[in-house]
Amino acid sequence: MQSLLGLDAPEIASALGVPAFRARQIYDAVYRQHEVDVTRITTLPKQLRESLQLGLPSVDQQYQSTDGTVRYLLKLSDSKTVETVMMPEEGRDTICISSQVGCPVDCKFCLTALMGLERNLTAGEIVGQVLHVAAAHGLDPRDRQLNVVMMGQGEPLLNLANVLKATRLLVDPAGIGMSERRITVSTSGIIPRIVELGAAEIRPKLAISLNASNEEQRQQLMPITRKWHLKDLIATCRDYPLRAWEKLTFEYVLLNGVNDSDADARRVVRLLANLNAKVNLIALNPGPGIPFMTPAPERVASFQGIVRQAMPCFLRKPRGLDIYAACGQLKRMTSDELVQVR
Numbered sequence: 001m002q003s004l005l006g007l008d009a010p011e012i013a014s015a016l017g018v019p020a021f022r023a024r025q026i027y028d029a030v031y032r033q034h035e036v037d038v039t040r041i042t043t044l045p046k047q048l049r050e051s052l053q054l055g056l057p058s059v060d061q062q063y064q065s066t067d068g069t070v071r072y073l074l075k076l077s078d079s080k081t082v083e084t085v086m087m088p089e090e091g092r093d094t095i096c097i098s099s100q101v102g103c104p105v106d107c108k109f110c111l112t113a114l115m116g117l118e119r120n121l122t123a124g125e126i127v128g129q130v131l132h133v134a135a136a137h138g139l140d141p142r143d144r145q146l147n148v149v150m151m152g153q154g155e156p157l158l159n160l161a162n163v164l165k166a167t168r169l170l171v172d173p174a175g176i177g178m179s180e181r182r183i184t185v186s187t188s189g190i191i192p193r194i195v196e197l198g199a200a201e202i203r204p205k206l207a208i209s210l211n212a213s214n215e216e217q218r219q220q221l222m223p224i225t226r227k228w229h230l231k232d233l234i235a236t237c238r239d240y241p242l243r244a245w246e247k248l249t250f251e252y253v254l255l256n257g258v259n260d261s262d263a264d265a266r267r268v269v270r271l272l273a274n275l276n277a278k279v280n281l282i283a284l285n286p287g288p289g290i291p292f293m294t295p296a297p298e299r300v301a302s303f304q305g306i307v308r309q310a311m312p313c314f315l316r317k318p319r320g321l322d323i324y325a326a327c328g329q330l331k332r333m334t335s336d337e338l339v340q341v342r
């Protein structure tokens with residue numbers, strides 16, 4: 001049976017062989033009214049209602065952090081599981097969603113890399129993560145307080161068509177109705193896909209994982225740089241068509257004694273000079289099999305102090321460290337393993 005999630009109204013019409021007005025009723029119930037039980041769409045004839053399948057992921061496991069973060073292992077239709085993280089905060093909530101099961105990019109500091117790529121997520125599976133968390137936490141995606149970041153498992157730009165389709169579904173005012181400004185996609189720097197993203201009419205904000213201050217260092221930490229050079233990445237950023245309200249975000253994972261010196265900070269400033277940019281620093285979140293250490297808070301402060309003189313520079317608070325929910329920790333760690341590694 002065809003799942004509804006991920007389909008727009010014309011696709012619903014052709015998948016089910018129903019007239020356009022019926023497809024719009026279904027679209028409205030699923031995306032605007034967040035009806036998770038399709039048999040309750042009472043505007044539809046009973047027979048049609050009972051033949052529908054929504055395709056929302058189910059919860060396989062969930063882990064609650066002492067800081068309020070919840071990490072979900074969501075089960076997909078083929079029984080594969082993927083991670084979604086809900087981070088409540090005073091005045092704002094953030095849902096971190098995955099774009100692939102695992103990740104094919106081999107960053108040396110990231111636990112997800114150790115999984116390799118299992119498969120791309122469909123647009124429905126990407127949207128389904130947001131709808132699941134919204135339903136589970138009583139959140140309204142139209143609310144200005146809710147943000148979605150595509151920073152979970154996977155390299156979103158290697159699944160760009162589905163990421164863009166999911167974005168269109170998330171922002172459609174007749175459906176889920178989020179603002180484009182509240183959705184961010186993060187990439188390791190797949191240059192041609194960044195160009196393609198920039199050309200899309202409806203697209204999330206762009207964040208780029210910089211993580212190094214020069215070409216050689218970046219090649220060691222992020223082998224993908226051997227194919228997509230740092231120099232070209234920065235040139236692509238210079239040409240990127242930012243909207244009036246938008247800045248480029250650069251993420252930078254600080255690794256003790258590797259890329260966290262004052263000289264590195266000064267090189268980052270030079271690299272990003274003339275870009276309309278801000279920097280988000282992330283002190284390494286450690287994990288088993290990751291051969292790096294977290295820098296001391298004073299080192300992080302010194303790095304931030306230098307970058308902040310040139311552009312906005314924030315330190316990202318780790319969320320859900322105790323349940324393996326923080327950046328770079330998403331590797332479907334289960335309770336048994338959590339006990340072992342703590």
Ligand code: SAH
Binds near residue numbers: 109282284290327329
């Ligand atoms: N694949 C995309 C998005 C997911 S990763 C990307 O790489 O951008 C989200 C962020 O977590 C990236 O900026 C990445 O550099 C960072 N990250 C990865 N491993 C980390 C770790 N162990 N500690 C802290 N941040 C990490």
Ligand code: SF4
Binds near residue numbers: 112
């Ligand atoms: Fe993939 Fe991002 Fe992890 Fe790199 S940091 S391995 S691109 S998820």
